[in-house]
Amino acid sequence: xxxxxxxxxxxxxxxxxxxxxxxxxxxxxxxxxxxxxxxxxxxxxxxxxxxxxxxxxxxxxxxxxxxxxxxxxxxxxxxxxxxxxxxxxxxxxxxxxxxxxxxxxxxxxxxxxxxxxxxxxxxxxxxxxxxxxxxxxxxxxxxxxxxxxxxxxxxxxxxxxxxxxxxxxxxxxxxxxxxxxxxxxxxxxxxxxxxxxxxxxxxxxxxxxxxxxxxxxxxxxxxxxxxxxxxxxxxxxxxxxxxxxxxxxxxxxxxxxxxxxxxxxxxxxxxxxxxxxxxxxxxxxxxxxxxxxxxxxxxxxxxxxxxxxxxxxxxxxxxxxx
Numbered sequence: 001x002x003x004x005x006x007x008x009x010x011x012x013x014x015x016x017x018x019x020x021x022x023x024x025x026x027x028x029x030x031x032x033x034x035x036x037x038x039x040x041x042x043x044x045x046x047x048x049x050x051x052x053x054x055x056x057x058x059x060x061x062x063x064x065x066x067x068x069x070x071x072x073x074x075x076x077x078x079x080x081x082x083x084x085x086x087x088x089x090x091x092x093x094x095x096x097x098x099x100x101x102x103x104x105x106x107x108x109x110x111x112x113x114x115x116x117x118x119x120x121x122x123x124x125x126x127x128x129x130x131x132x133x134x135x136x137x138x139x140x141x142x143x144x145x146x147x148x149x150x151x152x153x154x155x156x157x158x159x160x161x162x163x164x165x166x167x168x169x170x171x172x173x174x175x176x177x178x179x180x181x182x183x184x185x186x187x188x189x190x191x192x193x194x195x196x197x198x199x200x201x202x203x204x205x206x207x208x209x210x211x212x213x214x215x216x217x218x219x220x221x222x223x224x225x226x227x228x229x230x231x232x233x234x235x236x237x238x239x240x241x242x243x244x245x246x247x248x249x250x251x252x253x254x255x256x257x258x259x260x261x262x263x264x265x266x267x268x269x270x271x272x273x274x275x276x277x278x279x280x281x282x283x284x285x286x287x288x289x290x291x292x293x294x295x296x297x298x299x300x301x302x303x304x305x306x307x308x309x310x311x312x313x314x315x316x317x318x319x320x321x322x
Contacts, residue, residue: 018062019132020095021124022077023117024048024086032121033061034129041125043118051089058095076128078102079142087144098131100124103248104140149214156206157252196319198267199260199304206256211301212308220302227253229298245294257297264300272315273299 023030026048033042042061046053062071073095077086079102090097105127107113130138145153177183196204217223224230228249234241247254265274273296281292303314313319 016067016071017132018058018065018067018071018073019125019128020058020061020073020075021121021128022075022086023121023124024077024080024082025117029054030117030121031057032125033057033065034125035065035067037126037129039065041122043121051093055093058093072096074128074132076100076124076131078105078124084144084150088147098128099142099144100127101140101142106138143215145214149209152209152213156202156209160252196317198264200263203256203260203263206252207304210250210253212305217305217309220305223302223305224298226250227257227298227301229254229257229294229301253301254297257301258293261293261297261300264296268314268317271317273303273317275316 017035019034019036021032023032028045029048031042031044031046031054033044034040042064044057044061046057058073059069061067062069075090075095075097077097077099079099084099087097087099105123127138199207211217211226215226217226221230225246226249228245228247228251230246232243232246234243264271265277268274276299277292277296280295281289284292300314303312306312307314
């Protein structure tokens with residue numbers, strides 16, 4: 001009888017590949033490397049941002065596991081502060097990398113569980129193996145924008161932050177004036193320009209930069225999920241209830257979608273979407289109307305995606321006259 005080795009070859013269909021997982025931090029990166037299930041992972045720490053040291057560790061790992069220098073390398077790390085620069089650097093090093101949504105990683109449901117960088121990198125490594133073996137739903141992969149698309153996304157986000165700062169300062173000044181008995185009347189403008197009736201320049205810019213200009217959306221389910229407007233049912237046995245929307249998507253799009261939905265009711269009352277809302281929620285309570293506006297926002301995003309992708313104007317909608 002032969003003694004079994006530490007490497008279980010029957011579970012490894014991709015022995016000629018190196019799998020690499022990152023646990024990123026401000027000072028150090030913890031690396032976990034292996035060639036398949038059953039093989040003890042090789043752990044190393046490198047200074048954060050040191051790509052030369054990273055290249056050397058990949059070379060040493062290939063030598064340690066008996067791989068050729070040209071063997072493919074598959075890697076992953078969680079989306080965070082480092083964003084996309086590391087992904088682009090790995091791509092230049094011929095490493096096939098994926099960025100993982102941290103909220104999509106499965107965790108034990110115990111009340112207390114151990115959490116360290118070492119445990120996290122081992123878990124990422126196991127999930128990477130499952131993902132590369134064909135289990136694509138083991139986590140959610142973040143789509144990496146181009147450099148130009150990423151730069152364009154910062155403009156409206158900085159503008160939104162400046163608007164919030166302006167609101168804070170205005171409220172502070174109003175509070176100081178009221179404290180000494182000075183009050184002012186508020187005037188609302190109603191002559192805002194619009195590209196399409198119900199969608200203004202700010203909304204159109206945000207939809208384009210965050211959603212429609214660079215993302216490859218394939219169906220309406222991806223549109224709703226990316227905005228975090230999908231339902232989250234909780235059904236087990238005889239118990240069933242709705243927990244509300246997931247809020248797992250782009251918060252900027254979710255906020256503007258709700259705002260555009262209210263504007264759509266006002267500026268597009270004859271559209272099919274507005275009539276659906278009025279029939280379903282128009283005669284209900286204020287709480288029911290607020291719930292309905294979320295459903296309308298999701299339908300509106302899907303309709304706009306079809307307009308951009310397939311040139312299908314939302315039914316009953318009217319464009320702004322020249």
